Amino acid sequence: MRIVLAEDHFLLRDGLIRLLEAHGHEIVAAVENGADLLESLTEKQPDVAIVDVRLPPNFTDEGLRAVLAARRETPDLPVLLLSQYVEPLYARELLSSGGCGIGYILKGRVTNGAQFLDSIRRVAEGGTVMDPDVISQLLVRKERDENMSTLSGREREVLVWVAQGRSNAGIAQSLFISEKAVAKHISSIFTKLGLLPADGDNRRVLAVLAYLDQ
Amino acid sequence: MDGTTQPGESPSSGEIKGFSVPAGFVGLRRALALCWMSIAALGRSLAVSGAITLVGPGLGMVPRAMEGVRALSNRRRALAARWSGVRIPAPAGRRPPVPAGASGVVARYRWIMNDPQMRREFVWVLSDPVAGAFLAFFPIALLLGSAWGIFLAFFGVSLSEEWDGLWYYFIPIGGSATAVFAGVLGVLHLPLALWVAPRAVRKHALYTHAMLAPSENEMMAGRIEHLATTRSDAADTQMAEIRRIERDLHDGAQARLVAMGMNLDTAERLLETNPEAVRALLIEARQSSAKALQELRNLVRGIHPPVLADRGLVDAVRSLAMVCPVPTEVTVDLPGRPEMPIESAAYFAISEILTNVAKHSNADRAWIDVRYDHGMLRVTITDTGHGGADAARGTGLRGVERRLATFDGVLAVNSPVNGPTMVTMELPCELSSPKTTSSLGTD
Numbered sequence: 001m002r003i004v005l006a007e008d009h010f011l012l013r014d015g016l017i018r019l020l021e022a023h024g025h026e027i028v029a030a031v032e033n034g035a036d037l038l039e040s041l042t043e044k045q046p047d048v049a050i051v052d053v054r055l056p057p058n059f060t061d062e063g064l065r066a067v068l069a070a071r072r073e074t075p076d077l078p079v080l081l082l083s084q085y086v087e088p089l090y091a092r093e094l095l096s097s098g099g100c101g102i103g104y105i106l107k108g109r110v111t112n113g114a115q116f117l118d119s120i121r122r123v124a125e126g127g128t129v130m131d132p133d134v135i136s137q138l139l140v141r142k143e144r145d146e147n148m149s150t151l152s153g154r155e156r157e158v159l160v161w162v163a164q165g166r167s168n169a170g171i172a173q174s175l176f177i178s179e180k181a182v183a184k185h186i187s188s189i190f191t192k193l194g195l196l197p198a199d200g201d202n203r204r205v206l207a208v209l210a211y212l213d214q
Numbered sequence: 215m216d217g218t219t220q221p222g223e224s225p226s227s228g229e230i231k232g233f234s235v236p237a238g239f240v241g242l243r244r245a246l247a248l249c250w251m252s253i254a255a256l257g258r259s260l261a262v263s264g265a266i267t268l269v270g271p272g273l274g275m276v277p278r279a280m281e282g283v284r285a286l287s288n289r290r291r292a293l294a295a296r297w298s299g300v301r302i303p304a305p306a307g308r309r310p311p312v313p314a315g316a317s318g319v320v321a322r323y324r325w326i327m328n329d330p331q332m333r334r335e336f337v338w339v340l341s342d343p344v345a346g347a348f349l350a351f352f353p354i355a356l357l358l359g360s361a362w363g364i365f366l367a368f369f370g371v372s373l374s375e376e377w378d379g380l381w382y383y384f385i386p387i388g389g390s391a392t393a394v395f396a397g398v399l400g401v402l403h404l405p406l407a408l409w410v411a412p413r414a415v416r417k418h419a420l421y422t423h424a425m426l427a428p429s430e431n432e433m434m435a436g437r438i439e440h441l442a443t444t445r446s447d448a449a450d451t452q453m454a455e456i457r458r459i460e461r462d463l464h465d466g467a468q469a470r471l472v473a474m475g476m477n478l479d480t481a482e483r484l485l486e487t488n489p490e491a492v493r494a495l496l497i498e499a500r501q502s503s504a505k506a507l508q509e510l511r512n513l514v515r516g517i518h519p520p521v522l523a524d525r526g527l528v529d530a531v532r533s534l535a536m537v538c539p540v541p542t543e544v545t546v547d548l549p550g551r552p553e554m555p556i557e558s559a560a561y562f563a564i565s566e567i568l569t570n571v572a573k574h575s576n577a578d579r580a581w582i583d584v585r586y587d588h589g590m591l592r593v594t595i596t597d598t599g600h601g602g603a604d605a606a607r608g609t610g611l612r613g614v615e616r617r618l619a620t621f622d623g624v625l626a627v628n629s630p631v632n633g634p635t636m637v638t639m640e641l642p643c644e645l646s647s648p649k650t651t652s653s654l655g656t657d
Contacts, residue, residue, distance in 0.1 A: 060524035085511055085520045089533040108507050111500070133508075137537050 001047040001124055005030045006037040006063055007082070008055050016050065016110070023117055034062030041070040041077065048124040052107070053083040053090070064090055068097050076100040080123045082107045086134045095128075095208070103129035103165070122165045128208050129165035150192050158185040163208045238408025242357065244297055244415045248350035251290065256343035258282050262336060277322045280332055283339045290422050298419035302427050330432055338425040349418045356407035363400015367393050448620040451613070459513065466509035474502045518558065527557045531582060534565055539572045540580045540597065547585040550645030559621055560593060560641060563614045567595050567637050570610055575599025575635060591641040601633035614639075 003025050007013040017027050029040035033056045041049055049070075055062040067079050078101030081094065086106055094102050103123040109131065110116050119129045151159065161171040168186070172179040189207055262283060265275035294300045326332045366373070366382050370393035374380040380387045382396035428436070481495040514520070522530040528546050535542035551557065564582065571580050577599030584593050603611065604627065615625045623641035 054520075054524075085515070087521045087533060088536045089521060089525075089529055092536070106507075108504060 001025045001120075002028045002044070003120075004028055004037070004040050004044055004046040004049040004051075006032070006034075006049070006051040006055060006066075008032045008052060012052075012107075012110075019113060019116075020050075020120075025120075033057060034066045037063065038066040038069055041066065042073055045074065045077075048078040048080060048101075048120055050080050050082065050120065053081055061090070064093070068093065071097045076126065078123045078126065079103065080105070080120055080129065082110065086131045086137075088134055088137050091130060091134045100128075101126045104134060105129060105131040106133055119165070127165040128163065128204075130163045130208070132160075132164065135160055135163055151189060155185050155189050155192070158182060159189055159207060162186065162189075162204055233405070233409050235408060237412050238405075239411075241411030241413075241415050242353055242407065244293075245350045245353045245411050245418075248293075248415065248418055249347060249354060251286070251293075252343050252347035252350060255286060255339050255346065258286055259339040259343065262339065277326055280326055280335070283335050284332075287335050287338065287426055291426065294419035294422050298416045300416075300419040300423050302423050303433060331428060334426060334428075338422075341425065346418060346421065349414055349421060353407050353411035353414045356403050356410060360400045360403030360407060363396045363398075363403060365400075367397020367400065370396055444616075444619045444622075447616045451617060451620075459517065462509070462513050462516075466513070467506040470502045470506035470509070474499045474506070477502070519561070522557060522561050526551045527560055528584065530557075530561050531564055531584060534561075534568055535580075535582060538568050538580070540568075540575075540577050542568070542580040542582060544582045544584070546583075548591075548645070549586065552591055552641070552643045552645055556591065556621055556641055556643045559617055559623070560591060560639070563618060563625070563639055564593060564595065566610055566614050570603065571595070571597045571599065571635075574603070575601075575633070577633070577635075586645060589642055589644070591643050593639050595637045597633070597635050599633050599635055600631070601629045601635050602631045603627055603629040603635050603637075611637075 003020060005013065005016060005020075005027055007016060007030075013030055013032070017030060020027060028044045028046055029036075031037050031040055037049075037051065037055065040046075049067070051063045051067055053061055053063040055066075064081065067081065071077050071079070075098045079094075080103035081090075082105060083090075084107055086104060091104050094104055101123050103119055105116075105119060109119070122129055157175065158171060161174060166174070168179050168182045172182045175182070186204075186207075193207055195207060258279065262276065262279040265279045268275070288304075291302045291304065294302055363382055366380070366387060370380065370382070370387040371390055374387040374393075382399065385392050385396055385399075387393055387396060477495045477499045481492045481499070484492050484495070519530060519533075521533045528544075528548055531546075532544050535544045552560070568580070568582075571577055575597050577597035580595065580597040582593065582595050584591070586592070611625065611627060618625055618639055618641060621641050621643070623639060626638045626640075627635070628638070629635035
């Protein structure tokens with residue numbers, strides 16, 4: 001895959017380049033600030049971008065802003081954001097910028113190479129990957145939401161995994177249930193959240209959106 | 215009025231321009247009310263003077279009599295602010311605690327005699343029946359003069375004959391011509407009274423200000439006392455905060471790092487002999503590192519949340535509302551960003567109050583309103599809970615109050631039993647450059 005990488009920390013950037021190249025990806029641009037990032041995102045049109053939220057010069061949320069700006073130009077440009085902290089507000093902003101091909105995970109997850117590469121692949125394929133940390137922060141609230149409260153405990157559990165971008169097979173494996181049961185839970189979730197089959201494949205993403213947002 | 219700004223006057227309100235009949239009538243009504251208050255002041259001043267001259271048992275009456283004076287002066291302060299926009303600072307010093315019994319009476323008496331504000335109020339209550347009453351009665355007198363002039367126009371001639379000559383000001387009422395002249399003068403008094411009345415009320419307020427406002431020195435002393443209290447509070451809060459951080463680090467990340475070090479140490483020794491055990495130890499070490507990171511993140515969130523640093527108060531509050539277990543709506547009218555310390559104080563105050571809402575109120579909805587006007591950052595948090603929150607009882611709200619006081623902010627809690635609860639906080643501050651729009655405008 002052709003990847004744009006934005007990370008200001010030299011060691012991490014270098015490490016990521018090495019890791020990604022070792023797995024046969026091509027780094028088309030490695031930048032270290034928000035302005036360069038926006039330029040290379042629009043110019044290079046990568047298969048996926050890996051972006052640190054906090055970038056020079058201000059070290060606030062330049063990465064996120066650049067990504068949101070780029071996605072206004074190119075909706076559904078796949079982006080995986082890395083951050084020292086996950087912030088539900090940012091997750092929501094990302095999701096409302098298109099809802100496809102979005103990842104938002106803690107930087108610490110990079111240390112688990114296989115999982116990290118898997119996240120990149122899923123985002124590049126248009127999936128949604130949310131850090132369990134974001135989800136657990138939102139979980140408190142969602143328990144009391146009306147739509148969400150109609151979901152059974154198991155369905156909510158399944159939805160958390162869907163939000164993390166897992167496939168049915170992956171969810172079945174993690175919850176020790178059959179893939180068929182997962183499919184049943186998911187279709188029940190769709191019904192309860194009022195997502196019709198006409199919404200097509202997008203329903204998984206829509207369910208996650210409903211989950212993170214009202 | 216003269217163009218200069220009077221002491222205690224808020225520049226925007228209270229200015230009277232031109233002539234208006236309704237304002238005149240309002241002024242007359244207020245002047246009349248002030249007249250009555252001057253009569254009340256006469257009564258109180260007699261009570262105090264009487265109590266002072268009665269040596270012995272009378273001394274015990276002085277404090278009570280002065281309390282009556284204080285109540286009256288408080289009322290006058292309120293009226294001056296409401297009617298004329300003249301703000302008279304309230305007495306700075308607080309009443310010291312007094313022992314019970316006879317020694318208490320003596321202590322109270324001594325305090326009253328030494329308190330400059332009490333002395334000022336004493337002088338005020340003596341002078342008000344004269345000076346205050348004169349100011350307040352002036353427009354009323356004009357009104358009465360007007361009525362008398364008009365009356366004379368009709369009945370002046372016959373009355374003059376009966377009383378052997380009659381004067382209206384400088385006019386001897388001799389025949390119908392002079393009587394009509396008196397009537398015309400009387401009619402002219404009417405607009406004059408209406409014009410004078412609001413101005414007299416305002417002059418009256420300024421006079422009250424001159425009599426009652428604490429001197430610069432006393433204000434300073436009160437301010438210094440306030441600053442000393444809030445500073446020591448701020449130092450306490452900060453110390454408590456540092457201790458909490460120290461404890462969190464010690465019990466959390468530090469302990470995990472120690473455990474990690476030990477695991478790695480053991481792993482190193484077992485490397486040759488038992489590779490399987492080493493693998494388990496390494497897995498454990500990695501989990502420890504993840505947990506330590508997690509704890510550090512939570513700690514940082516508690517010190518200075520990243521979203522507050524990145525985006526400022528508004529988005530930080532939106533973020534709080536998002537994760538609050540009670541569905542919360544946020545409305546904002548903030549043209550810029552307050553300074554960092556103010557933002558932080560406001561953020562943690564809101565966070566604490568939202569925590570209270572989630573924990574105690576049993577509410578199913580909450581609203582946060584953040585706005586800025588007249589140099590004040592004003593945050594209102596309303597919930598539909600069962601109410602009964604009391605800043606005096608809850609340590610949480612007390613803590614918020616103290617944190618805000620460091621920035622001269624105030625907290626008001628309105629929480630009747632059965633709700634709803636409304637918490638309002640106000641922080642004086644200035645806003646910096648206009649806000650750069652956040653990527654998501656609405657909530």
